[in-house]
Amino acid sequence: MWAVWLGQVSRRNPAHGTATTVARAMRLIEEGFLNEASVAELADRLGVGPRHLLRLFVRHTGATPTEVAATRRVQKAKRLIDETEMPMSEISHAAGFRSLRRFNDAFRATYRRPPSSFRAI
Numbered sequence: 651m652w653a654v655w656l657g658q659v660s661r662r663n664p665a666h667g668t669a670t671t672v673a674r675a676m677r678l679i680e681e682g683f684l685n686e687a688s689v690a691e692l693a694d695r696l697g698v699g700p701r702h703l704l705r706l707f708v709r710h711t712g713a714t715p716t717e718v719a720a721t722r723r724v725q726k727a728k729r730l731i732d733e734t735e736m737p738m739s740e741i742s743h744a745a746g747f748r749s750l751r752r753f754n755d756a757f758r759a760t761y762r763r764p765p766s767s768f769r770a771i
Contacts, residue, residue, distance in 0.1 A: 671696055672710045675703065676718065684719040685746035723747060724760045731768045738765055 675696055678684075683692055692715060693703040707715050727745035730736055736744070742753035757765040 668706050669710060671698060671703070672706050675707070675715060676711075679715060679719050679722060682746050684715065685723075685748075689715050719746075720756060724756050727753065727757065727765065728761075728768070731765055741765070 675692060678692060678695065683695075689703065690700045693700040696703065698706075704714055707713060707718065711718060713721070723746045727741050727747070730741045730744060731738075734741070738753070739750055742750050745753070747753035747756065754764060757763075761768075
């Protein structure tokens with residue numbers, strides 16, 4: 651989903667600095683930047699203020715950087731559940747969750763069922 655958006659932005663005129671800033675942020679988020687750093691650190695890395703970055707994200711994606719990162723983590727976890735036999739604790743860590751509890755909570759909030767239920771299918 652985000653890769654499509656990133657591709658669309660990269661084909662645009664480079665004069666659209668705000669879209670380019672969001673695209674750069676999206677790449678960093680895809681690489682897991684927000685797993686270890688804050689939105690303020692992301693903004694600093696991009697050379698903008700945190701509030702400005704938040705406004706840009708909402709304008710261009712309809713979500714905050716934190717929401718984008720959370721979605722990325724859940725999607726990665728779901729893919730690992732589907733494609734591997736890794737234990738849930740390893741999937742949680744590999745997807746960027748700081749704890750198994752947060753992993754379970756995020757998964758339930760997104761899919762309305764526990765991650766282990768996808769293995770039973």
